[in-house]
Amino acid sequence: MDGIDAALVEFSQDDIKLIAQHSHTLPITLTQKLKLLTLDSPEANIDMLGSADTELGLVFSDAVNQLLTKASIEASQITAIGSHGHTVRHRPDLKSNFSMQIGDANRISFLTGITTIADFRRKDIAAGGEGAPLAPAFHQQVFRSNNENRAVLNIGGIANLTYLAADITNPCLGFDTGPGNTLMDAWIFKHKNMAYDKDGQWAASSKADKSLVSQLMKDKFVLSTPPKSSGREHYHLPWLKQHLTQYTQLNNSEIQSSLSQFTCDSIIYAIENHLPEKIKTLIVCGGGTHNKHLMNQLKHKLADVSVESSENYGVAPDWVEAIAFAWLARQTLQHLPGNIPSVTGASQSLVLGAIYPV
Structure with missing residues (x-):
């Protein structure tokens, strides 16, 4: 914004x-x-x-x-x-x-x-x-391969996923997975007056609270089946505040770390539960590609998948x-x-x- x-x-x-x-x-x-x-x-x-x-x-x-x-x-x-x-x-x-x-x-x-x-x-x-989302039609045009199943992950304010099957007769799928950067950006702006968490450094400075992440992962939108789309009218600080009432013992960096883990886990949940077949490559674009901590979290969780920037496919992730x-x-x-x-x-x-x- x-x-x-x-x-x-x-x-x-x-x-x-x-x-x-x-x-x-x-x-x-x-x-x-x-x-x-x-x-x-x-x-x-x-x-x-x-x-x-x-x-x-x-x-x-x-x-x-x-x-x-x-x-x-x-x-x-x-x-x-x-x-x-x-x-x-x-x-x-x-x-x-x-x-x-x-x-x-x-x-x-x-x-x-x-x-x-x-x-x-x-x-x-x-x-x-x-x-929404509308970008999958473009993703299909640019990133689909006849040789492997792929997905395109756009991490903007909201994260969205596009499934591109190697078999062209299988339909393209796409949907929002949950928050991308929006909660992390809002939290760091509130407490540090910074627009975003550069490289995910603040999130990486603490450990995510497993109980809080588990609570956030009960979000109805994350668990709902596609087609689906969301926005800032769902994921915002008042929404987060409702979930933090039982976690007053956590410091601000621990909450930031938990928000990064929530973004990662909601993406992983979508890949594991809403795609019809396993993917070989995940092509990542959007501002979230610059969050080194989040990218490392995704790579750790997707050990059998090649997680790459769209830059490797000729399209700068920011554009x-x-x-x-x-x-x-x-x-x-x-x-x-x-x-x-x-x-x-x-x-x-x-x-x-x-x-x-x-």
Whole structure:
């Protein structure tokens, strides 16, 4: 929630090439608004939602324009922008289910002079799906092998897993496994005013409490079967606080260590219980790849699996998600499906996204 990843991607018939990338910082005041909206704070209201939508659209536009300046590329050379937006609420569990992303695409297309595709999730939900995850369609395109069963693990705020069978006739599967970095990031920010636990050093400085980890692993979402998706509206500090009432004897670093173990164990649970066959390789992407402690935990638990960064497959781990939404925007313009029903639970494959022309 502290920044924007903007990627300039070139697609050819047989290749996907990352031309340039730009990380853009969000203004602190906007970050605070987004946190209040995401956590359903009493301070949040419709005016705040509307203004955050506008402000985010402006910042997204700035990120695109700075990316193009850095790459010495004119806007006229760009086919389209794929904008995921910021998710303020993802509630596929409700009877009147929905997923809401903000970041005004009208302003993006107007201020950049580039056709913009946004609102990727709601068509899938309209067809009975979860609206997430959507990256598995891209993972299948880039990472699948005819020679072995693989899985792709994206560790962002929430962790999600994509299963790619060597046998192309077997369906691709994908789902959220539970928290990725979100609880660890929130805990270290609360107690050390740091955005994240660099290399997992704080978590590695203590031992996880087995009883607390066992308690966290009883989480209904972790134990539920796919298709499923989650978000910060489920995993946040108030949720964690409820679980810590019986663990007042633990110090803050022990809790951080336990949160890292929870992320690891929830991923392992998903691999062992929700994938139809064993995998030979786990390809990891997202910010969690930089958490050396968490990566070592995964490798220790998956001794018979090759755990590798997506960097080894030609895609920088920090940019997989951004490239995926560029790919989804391309799918939209070519009138090709962007969802996989076996992943989201939708009744059919669909062209996703709304197009905002110049």
